[in-house]
Amino acid sequence: MEKAPTEAEFHAKFKAFYTLQDNEATRLKQVRLWRRLVLEDFARQQQQQQRSQGADAAGPSVLSLDSFPLFTNAKLDRALDAAGRKAVADDLVASGHGQWHDAGKTLYVFVKTPSEWASIIYDFVQQNGLGGTIYTVYELHSGDLTRNTPIQGIEPALCIQALEILENQNKAEVYPSDESLDETGVKFI
Template sequence: MSYNYPKVWSFPPFFTKQPNKETYDTQVNEWIKIIHEYCKSCKVWKITRECPVFTNTAIRRQLETSFIEEIFRELERRGGGSIVSDGVYIWWYTLEEWSSRVYEWVEDNGQKGVMMTVFELEGQFDGMPYDMMEKVLKRLEKQGKVTTVVERDEIVGVKF
């Protein structure tokens, strides 16, 4: 899969943290948009500071690590990512949207009342990592839409 970067990604100053607050806010918004679009387009669930999105070899620019980490924190603050020890899980859709999508899939595919494994669900959603699917299922459980089977602190089965 490939991703067509927007024009701003080829603008050298875009790779330098901007000192003006308004410009900085716009810049961070654009980076978050690019990260989400890149991950959704390429089916990437987790990124690190070494992700290719942060380097444009054609213009010889790379985002500084400290700025990448600021963007990661802002992603998490907005609910568009979840920081983990080795990177950031990227929520292409919000947790609420993923919860709705999973539940709609269950209804559309006649899976209500059927016991399923988390592995089966992950496979239906482009290989969503367990940690992310667990958050989706816990959200659905709070809404009373799913019952989970837990073994050794891990969700192993679900019934909608």
């Protein structure tokens, strides 16, 4: 017997889940459950997009605080209050899963954080001996090089954030491009 995870139970049945809780410990749990809901939802969206449109279509995942569908539950006649939405967004940013796009209104959501991507990319480079050659971001997210790996389809902006993390760790050199994000180059060390 499979059962819905805890966050889905709260989301589907619990009206108080849509009011940001005053009790600090409860509020922390509540925000953590919301984080999981948001990330699961974006992961699902991305998989669907990749399946139906191919890797090239992957654009950045944007969450709008006003209109993110999961924030509203018509069946329960509840919608997450403004303070709750702000708390969820702040938590996403603090945990590395979000970055403000239009401060207070929209943010980019990263199902995997840039540092998680950094280690995925670096492991891939190590396993395939790709050190020393220059690659473009385009090659990483859409090239034959990464076909059938999780890196295929990564958003360019996110990819660059991950590469910058590697650069800070002296594992890569990043060559920014004035033309486009896709043409940013990288050499792994």
